[in-house]
Amino acid sequence: MVLLSSWRSCDGLGTFGYGLHHRFSDPVKGILGVDELPEKGSADYYVAMAHRDRIIRGRHLASINDQSPLAFSGGNDTVLINSLGFLHYANVSLGNPSLSFLVALDTGSDLFWIPCDCQKNGCVKALQSSSGVVVNLNIYSPNNSSTSGVIPCNSTFCKQSQCSSASANCGYKVAYLSNNTSSTGIFVEDLLHLIRDDDQSQAVDAKITFGCGQLQTGTFLEGAAPNGLFGLGMDNISVPSTLARLGLASNSFSMCFGPDGIGRIKFGDNGRSDQRKTPFNIRSTHPTYNISITKTTVGKNVSALEFSAIFDSGTSFTSLKDPAYTFISESLNSQVPERRHPSDSQIPFEYCYDFSVNQTSYVIPDINLTMKGGDQYSLTDPTAVIQTTQGGYMYCLALLKSEDINIIGQNFMTGYNIVFDREKNVLGWKASNCYDEENLSTLPISPSHSPAHSPAAVNPEATENSGTNSDPTVSPPSSYSPKLKPFHYTLAMLLLSFLAIV
Template identity: 60%
Template sequence: MAWACTCTANRSFSFVHVVLLFFVLVWGSQRCDGFGTFGFDIHHRFSDPVMEILGADGLPEKGTLPYYAAMTHRDQLVKRRHLASDVDQTTPLAFAYGNRTYQLPPFAYLHYANVSVGTPSTSYLVALDTGSDVFWLPCDCSSCIRGIKFSNGDIQDFSIYSPNNSSTSKKIPCSSSLCSPRRCAIEATECPYQVVYLSNGTSSTGILVEDVLHLTTDDGKQENVEANITFGCGKVQTGSFLEGGAPNGLFGLGMENISVPSILASQGHALNSFSMCFGLDGLGRIRFGDNGSLGQGETPFNLRRLHPFYNVTITQISLGGKPADLEFSAIFDSGTSFSYLNDPAYTQISESFNMLTKEKRHSNTSDSPFEYCYELSPNQTIFELPKLNLTMKGGDQYVVFDPILQLKFDNGEQGYCLAVVKSEDVNIIGQNFMTGYRIIFDREKMVLGWKESNCYNDEGTNTLPINPSDSPAISPDTGVTPEATSGTSNTSRIPAADPPSKNHSPKLNFFTLSLILILFPFFAIV
C-alpha cells in the first residue's frame, strides 16, 4: 500500500459467514511465545465472505467496471541488524495461530493478518503493508471502526486495544530512540505519533506504546515466545480507515527501525528477513526470519538513505516471448492489490499485451481503472494470454502468473482486464504480480528473492493443511486460476470463470476497487 505519512516516531447466513465469524471470535482466545522465524494468518479485503459481513446494499455489482473504478479510487488519490549469535537459524517461527494466510478482498483488497498482542492476549485483524513502517492498532479511540456488520444485521465487535487492559503495556517516552522529540513538550512526556496517508485524508494519530507480540516456533515443537514490540496506540483514525480499509489496524513491514521486522531482528528473535507467499487460491503465508532457499531468484534493493523501500530494478520486459530492453525501478508493495506503472513501462506492457490478445477489446467507460479490457464470447470457457516476463537486475527472470482480472461488464458480458493501472509517478509491483510466489524481503543481504510456490508445500513449514480444502472457504474474488507458465510456451491458458450466481458473483466491480489502498509513505516520518 502506498501511503504518504508523517509521524512522530522514527518510524475484517452461510458456511463462509460462520467460518469468518469463528476467526474473529477465536483470535482473542490464545497466546504464545517463540524464537526464530515468525509467521501469522493474513487476509485480503473484498472477498465474498467480507461482502456478506459488510453487506452490499446499494453497491455496484461485483465484477462490473464501476466496481473496479470504486476500488481504485483511493489508489488514484495517492501521489506517492544482525541476528544474535545464539539464535537457531534453522527453526522457523510463526504467530500464535500458525502461518496460514488468507486473501479477503472485501477489506480493501488488502492482505490481512491475525496478530495477538498484550497480556492477556487479544487478537486484531490488521492489514499487512510492506510499503509502510508503523504498526498501529485502534486504541482507546474516539474515531475508529469498532465492529463489522453481517448481512443479516448481526454485529461482531472488533478488539480495541487499551494500555490499561494489558499488564505488559508501557508508554514510550520522548527520550526513546524510536521517538522523534521534536513534537514532545518535554522529554519525559509520552511519545505522540501521526501517520498521514495521502489516500483521501486517511490518517492514524495517537501515542507509541510497547507490549508483547505473541509468537511460536513454526515447527513440530511449536515453542512459545513473547517479543516486546513498539506500535501505535491509534486514538483517532480518519478517511479510508473509517470506510473499511484496515478497519482493525495496520501492520507496517517496511525497513525503518520502528517496523516489527526491524524490532524482531534488533532483539535477536529472528533474522533480518521475512517472506510472504501469495497462493493462486488466495491462501498463503507470512514468516519472519525466513531468508529464502536455494534456487530462488534474487535482485538487489535500490537503497536510498531517506525513505527506503523494497525498490528493485527491472531491465527487460517480455510479452509472448518478444523481449524489449527497458530499465526502470519499481517498489514491491504487499499493500497494493494491483500493479501501477508509469511510462514508458506501462505503454510497453499494455500495448504489447493488446497486440497479442485474441479477444475483442471492450469499449471502456470513463470510470474504468483499467485501460485494456477484453470481451469473452457467451459460451467461451478458456482463453490464452501472452506470457509476461520481467528480467530483474542481475539477470534472474520473474514470470508474472496472474496479470489479469476476470470481471463482468456493465452490459452483463463476461471478460477480463489487464490488471495494471497507469501511474503518473511511482512504479509499484502489487500483490497481483506476486501471486504464485514466495517473496523474500531479505534486509540482511539487501536483496529481494522469489521462488514459485503454491504456499502449501514449501520446505520449512508444517502448519498449512496438506489438503487446501481443509482451509476455510475463502478464495479470491477474481475466479482466475492461471496454469503455471513454465516451459517453452509463450502463452498461458486461462479457464474462464463460471457465470455468477444471482447474489454472489465470483468477479469484481468498480466499487470494490475504490477501497483498494496503496499504503507506502513517500516522505520521512518526523
Template identity: 60%
Template sequence: MSEFSCYSCVLLLVVLGLSAGSCCYGFGTFGFDINHRYSDPVKDFLTVDELPAKGSPEYYSAMVHRDKIIKGRRLATANEQTPVTFLDGNETYRLNGLGFLYYANVSVGSPALSFLVALDTGSDLFWLPCDCSSCVQGLGTPDGQTIDFNIYSPNASSTSSKVPCSSDMCDQQRRCSSSQSNCPYQILYLSNGTSSTGVLVEDVLHLTTNEDKTKAVEAKILFGCGQVQTGSFLNGAAPNGLFGLGMDNISVPSTLANENITSNSFSMCFGHDGIGRITFGDRGSSDQGETPFNLRKSHPTYNVSITQINVGGNAGDLDFSAIFDSGTSFTYLNDPAYTFISESFNNMAIEKRHTSDSSDLPFDYCYELSANQTDFKYPVVNLTMKGGAPFFVGDPIVVVSLKSGDVYCLGIVKSDDVNIIGQNFMTGYRIVFDREKMVLGWKASNCYDIEASNTLPVRPPTAVPPAVAVNPEATAGNGNTSHISGASPPMASQSTKMKTLSYALIVALIPFFALI
C-alpha cells in the same frame, strides 16, 4: 460506535471467525495466514449478498480507485534461527471489501488481546486503536447484531510501558513538553484526511515457533497507541489496526531481527484464492529467483530494478525501478514501460478490443468475450529483474462482467509517478523480503503447503484473476506450477468458467491510504 458501511463490517467479522493455520521455525521464523476481504472464504462464511460481484466493472473500479490513493504514500548476519508465527497461526486473509489488503489476527499485551490488523509492506509503524476518542469500536452483522472490537489500553496490560520523549525511537521530540513526556506520533495518509494519532508504547507481541506450537515467544514491540483515527480508518480501512512491514527500524520485522528473535527477513505468500501466509525469519530457498533492492537514503522501500519486459515473445530492454507493494491491488507503470507492455499485448490479443467511455472501466486494454466462449488465449507477460532472474507473471489479466457481456483486461494502470508491482502480479508466489542480504526473492507457491511449494519450479502459472477463489483442496500440491523448459510460450490459456469480478468492487478496492 463510529458508523461505517455494513458490508465492510460484515467482512471484518468474517475474518475474525476464520481459523488460523500454521508454519515453520529456525533462528526464528514466525508466520500467520492472510486473507483478502472479498475472498470467497469470507463471503461464504457470512453469506454476504451486499458485496459487488467478482468480475463486474464495479469490482475493478473499486480496486483501482483504492490503488490510486494508496500508491501516493511516502513509500513507506544472524545465528541460525527458527521461523516464528503469530500465536493464532500463520494464515492470512485477503479482504477485498476492506481495501484489497491482507489481514491477520495478532495477540498483544498481558492478558493477551486479539486484533485484526491490515498487513502493509509500504508502511513502517504498527498501530492499534487505543484508549481512543475516535475509532471503530465494532462490526455489524447481517442479522443486525454487533461484534465488538478489542481496544488496547496501556493501563490494562501489565507488560505495557509508554515510550518517553527521551527515547531514540521518538521522532517527534519537538512536540514534547519535556524529555519525560510520552512520545507522540502522527501518521498522515492521502485518503480524505485519513490519519492515526496518539503516543508510542511498548508491549509484548505473542508469537509461537513454527516447529512447536506450544513454545511461546514474547517479543517486546514498539507500536502506536492510536487514540484518534480519522478519514478512511473510520470507514473500513484498517479499522482494528495496521501492521507495518516496511524497512524502517520501527517496523515489526526490524524489531524481531534487532531482538535476535528472527533473521532479518520475512516472506508473504499470495494465494489465488485470497488465503496466504506470512512468516517472520523466512530466508526463502536456494533455488528462488532473486534481485537486489535499490535503497533510498530517506525512507527506503522494497524497490527493485527491472531490465526487460517480454510480452508474448516480444522483448523490450527497459531499465526502470518499481516497488513491490502488498498494499496495492494492481500494477502501475510509467512510460515507456506502460506503452510497451500494453501495446505489445494489444497487438497479439485475439479477441476484439472493448471500446467504452472512461467511466466504464479503469483499464485501457480490454477484450470482448462471446456469450458462448468457454476459453481464450492471451499473451504471456514476463519480467526480467536486475541480475537476469525471470519473474513470470501469473495474473496479468482480470475478467470483468459487464451488462453487455464478459471482457478480460490487462490488469495494469498507467502511472504518472512511481512504478508499483501490485498484488495481482505477486499472486501465485511466495515473495521473500530479505533485508539481511538486501534482496527480493520469489518462488511459485500454492501457499497451502509451504514446504512442498518450496520445491516447485518457477514458470508462468495458469492465470487466475486476483481474488477469484478456488477450492483449497484442488490447489494444494496440484502441480499447476510444473516446469516448462526453455522460453515460456507466447500465449497462455484461460477458461471463462472461472468466477468473474464486478465493476463496483473495483472502485471499492482502490488503495485507501498512503503515507505523505
C-alpha cells in the same frame, strides 16, 4: 500507506508466519454473512478495487534457518471479518490478558499502531455490515495490560529535544499521503504473542514498541485499517526490524498469496538458495522495496527499456508509467486474436477483449520481466475476466496507467513466494502455491477451477512461443468468471457503501 511526515518525541534465528486473507475471499464473507459485496468477476468488482488503489497510490510519492518457524498465537487461520479497506490483514494478539486485533498489512509504512485509549471520535469501535451484523473491535489500553509500559519522553528511544516533565509520555504523529489521513498517540511497549509453528507449538513472546493510536483521521475512520496498521517497511520501528533486533528472526520476511484469498507472511524467511533475486535500490531517505527492470518481453516483442518500480503488496493492480505501460499494452494488443472491447468508462482497464459466442478460453503472449542481475520474473496471470451486464465475458490486461510512479502490485506477485530480504537488500522470488512449503517449486502447479478452495495456478516455465493458455477445457459456470485467478481475491475497496461505522 507511506507516511508523509512523522515525529516522535544470524544464525539460529527462527522464522514465524501467519495466514492472511483478503476481505473479499469467500471464507471471510462467510464469517459475517455479507451477501452484498460486488460479485466476483463483475465490472463493479474491478471498479471497486481500482478505485481503492487510486485512493492510496499517494503513499509512494513521499538461506533457511534451522529453527521451527513461529506463528501468531491464534495460528495460521486469520479469518475474522471482511471490513478492512486494505488488501490483506492478519489477526495479532497483544498484552496480558491477551487482546486480538485485525490489522492491515502494509509494506509502504513502518509503524505498527492499534486503536488505544481513544479520544472522542478518534477510533472505529465497531463495524456493521449491510445485513445488520455488528462486529465490535477491540480497543487497547496500556492500563489494562500487566505487561504494558508507556515509553517516557526522556528515553533514548523517544529522542525528543524537550519534555514538558520527567513523567511525560513519548508522543507520535504520523501523517500519511492518503486523503489527510493520520494517526496520533503515544508509544507503548507490550508483548506480541507468537508460537513455534511446529508440533510442539512453543509459546514465544516478543516485547515490541508500537503506537497507542488515540486519534485517527481520514480514511482510518472511513473503513481503512479500522483496527490497526501493521507496518512492514524498512525503518527501525517496523515489526520486521524489531523482531530482528530482538534476535527472534533474521531481518527478512516473505509474502505469498493464494488463489482463494488465503496466503502467508513469514518473518525471518530468507528464502531458498535456488530462488531468483534482484537488488533493492536503496534511497538514503525513507527507503522502499524498489527494484530495477532491465528488459521486458511480451511474446515476440522485446524492449530494452530500463525502469524502476516498487514491489508493493498493498496495491491491488500493477500500475506503470509510459513508455513501459504502452509497450506492454500495445504488444499484447497486437498479438491477441479477440476483438477489442470498446472504451468503457465503467471499466478501470484500457485493453479488454470480448469472448466470442461459446468461447471458454483464451491465450495471451507470455509477459516476462528481466530484473537487474539478469533473473527472469514471469507473470503467471496478468489478466482479469469480467462478466458483462449482458451475460457475456471479456478479459482485460489488468494493468493501470500511472502518471507518477511504477508499482508492481499484488496481481503481478500472485503465484510466487516473494522474499523481502533487508539484510542482503535483495528481493527474492520462487514459484509457490502459497499453502505448503513443500510446494515451493519452479514446476507448474495444476490450475484451479474452483477458486474458493483450490491452490493457485503457477506456470513460471512457460516460453514465449507457447503463450499463456487459460483453462482450455472449462465452461464458464453461471455464478462466476471462467478464469478467476489469484489476484481477484486481493482486490479491495473502502467499504463506504457496504459497511457503516457504528
